[in-house]
Amino acid sequence: MKITNKIIENHGLKLDEYENIKKLLKREPNFLELGIFSAMWNEHCSYKSSRIHLKKLPTKGKHVIQGPGENAGVIDIGDNDAIVFKIESHNHPSYIEPYQGAATGVGGILRDVFTMGARPIALLNSIHFGSPDHVKTKSLLNGVVSGIGGYGNCIGIPTVAGETKFDETYNENILVNAMAVGHVKKDKIFYSKAKGINKPVVYVGSKTGRDGIHGASMASAEFDENSEEKKPTVQVGDPFTEKLLMEACLELMKDNSIISIQDMGAAGLTSSSVEMASKGELGIELELDKVPCREENMTPYEMMLSESQERMLIILEDGKEKAAKKIFDKWDLDFVIIGKTTNTNNLTLKFNNIVQGEIPIEALASKAPIYNRKWLKKNIKKNEINFKSLKKIKIEEALIKILSSPNHSNKSWVTNQYDQNVMCDTVQKSGSDAAIIRIHNKDKAIAVSVDSSANYCKSHPITGGKQIVCENWRNLITTGATPLAITNCLNFGNPENEEIMGEFKECLEGIKEACEFLNYPVVSGNVSFYNGTNKKNIYPTPVIGGVGLIKKLSKPISHNFKKNESDIILIGKTFGHLGQSCFLKENYSINEGMPPEVNLLNEKNNGESLLKLIDKNLILSAHDVSSGGLITALSEMAISSEYGAKILKPKKLTNLFEYFFGEDQARYIIEIEKHNMSKVENILKNGNIYFEKIGYTQQDHFEMDGEFKISRKDLFEINDKWYNKF
Amino acid sequence: MKSSVIVFPGSNCDRDVAVALEKLQFKNQMIWHKETELPKSDLIVIPGGFSYGDYLRSGAIAGKSRIIDEVIKAANSGCLVLGICNGFQILTETGLLKGTLLRNKNLKFINKDVHIQVQNNKTKFSNKYKENQVLKINIAHNEGNYFTDADHLKEMKDEDLIAFKYCDENGIKNLNSNPNGSLDNIAGIFNSQKNILGMMPHPERMVDEMISNQDGVNLFSSLIN
Numbered sequence: 018m019k020i021t022n023k024i025i026e027n028h029g030l031k032l033d034e035y036e037n038i039k040k041l042l043k044r045e046p047n048f049l050e051l052g053i054f055s056a057m058w059n060e061h062c063s064y065k066s067s068r069i070h071l072k073k074l075p076t077k078g079k080h081v082i083q084g085p086g087e088n089a090g091v092i093d094i095g096d097n098d099a100i101v102f103k104i105e106s107h108n109h110p111s112y113i114e115p116y117q118g119a120a121t122g123v124g125g126i127l128r129d130v131f132t133m134g135a136r137p138i139a140l141l142n143s144i145h146f147g148s149p150d151h152v153k154t155k156s157l158l159n160g161v162v163s164g165i166g167g168y169g170n171c172i173g174i175p176t177v178a179g180e181t182k183f184d185e186t187y188n189e190n191i192l193v194n195a196m197a198v199g200h201v202k203k204d205k206i207f208y209s210k211a212k213g214i215n216k217p218v219v220y221v222g223s224k225t226g227r228d229g230i231h232g233a234s235m236a237s238a239e240f241d242e243n244s245e246e247k248k249p250t251v252q253v254g255d256p257f258t259e260k261l262l263m264e265a266c267l268e269l270m271k272d273n274s275i276i277s278i279q280d281m282g283a284a285g286l287t288s289s290s291v292e293m294a295s296k297g298e299l300g301i302e303l304e305l306d307k308v309p310c311r312e313e314n315m316t317p318y319e320m321m322l323s324e325s326q327e328r329m330l331i332i333l334e335d336g337k338e339k340a341a342k343k344i345f346d347k348w349d350l351d352f353v354i355i356g357k358t359t360n361t362n363n364l365t366l367k368f369n370n371i372v373q374g375e376i377p378i379e380a381l382a383s384k385a386p387i388y389n390r391k392w393l394k395k396n397i398k399k400n401e402i403n404f405k406s407l408k409k410i411k412i413e414e415a416l417i418k419i420l421s422s423p424n425h426s427n428k429s430w431v432t433n434q435y436d437q438n439v440m441c442d443t444v445q446k447s448g449s450d451a452a453i454i455r456i457h458n459k460d461k462a463i464a465v466s467v468d469s470s471a472n473y474c475k476s477h478p479i480t481g482g483k484q485i486v487c488e489n490w491r492n493l494i495t496t497g498a499t500p501l502a503i504t505n506c507l508n509f510g511n512p513e514n515e516e517i518m519g520e521f522k523e524c525l526e527g528i529k530e531a532c533e534f535l536n537y538p539v540v541s542g543n544v545s546f547y548n549g550t551n552k553k554n555i556y557p558t559p560v561i562g563g564v565g566l567i568k569k570l571s572k573p574i575s576h577n578f579k580k581n582e583s584d585i586i587l588i589g590k591t592f593g594h595l596g597q598s599c600f601l602k603e604n605y606s607i608n609e610g611m612p613p614e615v616n617l618l619n620e621k622n623n624g625e626s627l628l629k630l631i632d633k634n635l636i637l638s639a640h641d642v643s644s645g646g647l648i649t650a651l652s653e654m655a656i657s658s659e660y661g662a663k664i665l666k667p668k669k670l671t672n673l674f675e676y677f678f679g680e681d682q683a684r685y686i687i688e689i690e691k692h693n694m695s696k697v698e699n700i701l702k703n704g705n706i707y708f709e710k711i712g713y714t715q716q717d718h719f720e721m722d723g724e725f726k727i728s729r730k731d732l733f734e735i736n737d738k739w740y741n742k743f
Numbered sequence: 744m745k746s747s748v749i750v751f752p753g754s755n756c757d758r759d760v761a762v763a764l765e766k767l768q769f770k771n772q773m774i775w776h777k778e779t780e781l782p783k784s785d786l787i788v789i790p791g792g793f794s795y796g797d798y799l800r801s802g803a804i805a806g807k808s809r810i811i812d813e814v815i816k817a818a819n820s821g822c823l824v825l826g827i828c829n830g831f832q833i834l835t836e837t838g839l840l841k842g843t844l845l846r847n848k849n850l851k852f853i854n855k856d857v858h859i860q861v862q863n864n865k866t867k868f869s870n871k872y873k874e875n876q877v878l879k880i881n882i883a884h885n886e887g888n889y890f891t892d893a894d895h896l897k898e899m900k901d902e903d904l905i906a907f908k909y910c911d912e913n914g915i916k917n918l919n920s921n922p923n924g925s926l927d928n929i930a931g932i933f934n935s936q937k938n939i940l941g942m943m944p945h946p947e948r949m950v951d952e953m954i955s956n957q958d959g960v961n962l963f964s965s966l967i968n
Contacts, residue, residue: 163851163852166852167852170793170852170854170883170885171753171755171793171796171797172755173755173756173792173793255796256793256796257752257753257793257795257796257797257798258796260752260753260755260793261752261753347775347777348752349752429855432854433851433852433853433854433855434851434852434853434854435852435854436852436854436883437854438854438881438883438945438948438954438955439755439756439759439791439883440758440759441759441762441763441947441948441951441954442954443954444953444954455953455954570953573953
């Protein structure tokens with residue numbers, strides 16, 4: 018087939034990139050080779066627009082065993098235990114086919130974790146939909162939630178936490194980010210780097226079909242009115258097979274047969290084989306006629322580009338083939354030796370003994386294009402909000418508006434569709450600041466949370482980037498966990514647009530600064546660009562997934578009030594910052610102003626002091642203050658408990674709207690027993706922490722004298738309404 | 744007391760139930776579905792999950808599997824059999840228990856803590872519970888809506904074969920306290936010899952105060968009693 022400009026363009030390659038390919042090959046590629054280049058050089062696989070910026074992130078630390086660059090990141094939690102985790106996007110496929118898109122997103126991230134030898138112990142997700150009134154939102158939400166549940170429930174990994182958000186910026190481009198967390202013994206971690214020549218390359222798992230061909234290329238371009246036509250590029254998930262594959266792989270990993278293992282994710286057989294060879298600085302030869310196929314007459318091109326799910330590539334030690342095959346036979350999975358490692362440093366593809374394509378590995382990996390794209394500094398609009406000019410409302414009214422809004426409503430409609438309890442180690446689940454998962458058979462646990470703040474990132478990307486790391490860190494701290502490391506999923510618009518590239522660069526700057534200051538390294542992640550349709554891009558939405566360690570799990574800390582007449586303390590200073598607040602958005606539809614300032618020193622001190630209080634057993638409950646401000650956080654503590662609260666008039670700030678709805682950072686609400694007050698005061702004073710007693714818990718009502726009074730039951734019902742009607 | 748947990752491809756509560764059994768002093772072994780012989784056991788547990796992916800119909804393929812012939816033989820000779828969630832679905836597919844489990848009335852997977860009431864505390868499975876005791880217990884299923892014909896329902900009522908019914912925390916059984924649409928709020932049933940119990944809720948998830956409560960403990964300890 019003659020390669021025309023049209024064919025090149027259809028492969029998502031630019032003409033100058035094609036010229037580069039010819040240079041690297043010293044000839045024209047054939048059709049198969051062109052397909053392979055397109056799979057490896059697209060944004061999704063090559064990170065060509067993001068790589069130079071990602072390099073700046075802090076990725077090392079005392080606890081880091083493996084940073085970015087492997088299937089997932091690995092951190093040390095002591096006693097020869099390690100935690101493997103990563104977050105990944107499946108945005109584009111989920112918009113086109115919500116159920117399968119979301120399901121295979123979960124499947125893909127689970128494979129990344131068990132590929133490294135870890136048994137997955139928790140799933141999380143961050144899903145963003147368009148406006149609740151948008152015509153597609155309902156069916157997309159339905160499909161995505163069932164897809165996430167359908168996959169996780171069947172494979173039997175609990176889905177323990179996440180966020181579900183709505184904003185019109187996602188009307189045409191929803192976000193579906195899935196995170197998986199696994200546990201592995203430190204001396205049993207498996208990597209993807211190939212070693213040794215003439216080692217058998219084994220294909221295991223599902224058969225290869227024609228689904229998902231060019232899926233990664235789809236995720237590397239904007240949508241337009243013809244996006245529906247891309248349905249055939251969406252993969253179809255089979256969680257049952259994944260369960261078998263997981264068990265078979267983990268069984269094989271018990272001994273030392275595996276040299277290297279890689280799951281076939283985006284760009285399937287192509288990226289997995291190239292990745293292993295590239296890391297091992299070797300060549301790899303595949304005999305494609307041996308690939309187990311689901312359909313007849315599949316061509317080498319289709320086999321190499323298929324994104325059929327639930328498949329793995331393994332390089333085995335010599336002589337281990339028979340024992341390994343026995344395990345896969347037991348689980349009724351395909352196990353076929355389809356090639357070998359070579360010393361040629363080429364990817365060699367044979368079909369019926371004839372070489373169909375031959376490409377130097379480095380041309381596909383290290384020589385893939387890297388762009389330092391042009392970017393624009395954010396034009397910050399410092400317009401002040403004239404609060405006095407706004408229509409007067411009552412505090413109660415504003416609170417009800419927030420608690421009944423889709424973004425703050427009780428999400429049990431979503432979370433009840435996920436099995437959160439299977440594996441019997443879920444100590445705390447969705448609805449709290451962070452989920453707590455016990456390490457099986459141990460008395461220690463991890464806390465996990467995912468967070469995002471797109472409106473902060475849109476208005477001031479650097480601050481937004483910092484804020485989201487801090488919020489995630491706070492969410493772990495409130496459970497008593499020491500935050501250890503994060504994974505990030507960077508969802509942005511079109512990187513060829515200089516403003517978008519600017520948002521990306523500046524958000525990363527913020528993330529970097531916060532991670533460095535908090536000693537909270539990035540160990541894995543994923544970039545999703547081109548979240549846009551017809552030149553309209555989504556708000557920058559970096560999603561942070563954090564993991565913390567609870568060394569000794571005695572009494573898990575949650576955010577619901579525990580006792581009557583206990584003291585409520587607010588840690589951190591309240592300035593009353595209303596810019597970009599949920600209060601303005603829900604009550605006045607105003608998306609203006611700057612996000613609240615982030616003071617990393619205060620974040621660190623306040624957080625570490627709270628950990629001390631928890632460690633000394635002085636805390637009944639704790640909750641971080643975020644979107645919706647103090648009053649929303651207090652309501653949440655009441656809604657999930659059997660108590661209300663009486664809030665005292667603030668001594669300093671006079672504007673109660675600023676006091677209650679301001680979204681100032683580095684703040685926590687804690688509930689303590691009255692008799693512990695002096696001990697708590699001592700610790701906080703010693704740490705130079707700003708704090709104030711803001712009220713106490715009581716039966717039934719949530720109130721402030723003369724300002725508002727709502728019963729706990731009403732709060733619950735207000736908060737529970739939206740999804741139930743939906 | 745010896746127990747055997749049957750493991751099908753796609754079972755995913757097998758480990759959870761094994762942990763619970765061992766915690767309550769059972770000597771347990773896991774039995775792979777391709778086995779043709781069952782070791783001598785006092786209790787056989789068919790755990791929750793998605794056996795064979797639940798393709799075709801929940802529990803349908805497992806109901807025709809090789810090991811299930813052995814389970815049927817053992818059950819017919821009086822061995823105690825407990826089917827939880829998918830295990831209950833499988834037992835109805837084998838005919839060891841009558842009736843069937845339809846999709847939940849809201850057509851969605853449901854995972855939450857619900858309440859059930861002990862209907863008969865004079866069986867091997869329930870003798871340590873109090874009469875009409877209300878338990879808080881976790882459910883996690885897509886097809887848990889129990890249905891059977893009128894004759895069988897009458898037989899179950901006449902012979903005390905209903906094990907548990909969904910209710911609220913005060914033991915009130917009505918539409919509001921019925922999470923999945925089950926006929927007569929039925930959450931679990933016995934066969935006529937009362938040596939087989941099938942139930943949708945997960946007692947193995949309720950044996951550890953750290954993650955939930957201990958309301959499931961007495962089910963396992965009744966068996967040892």
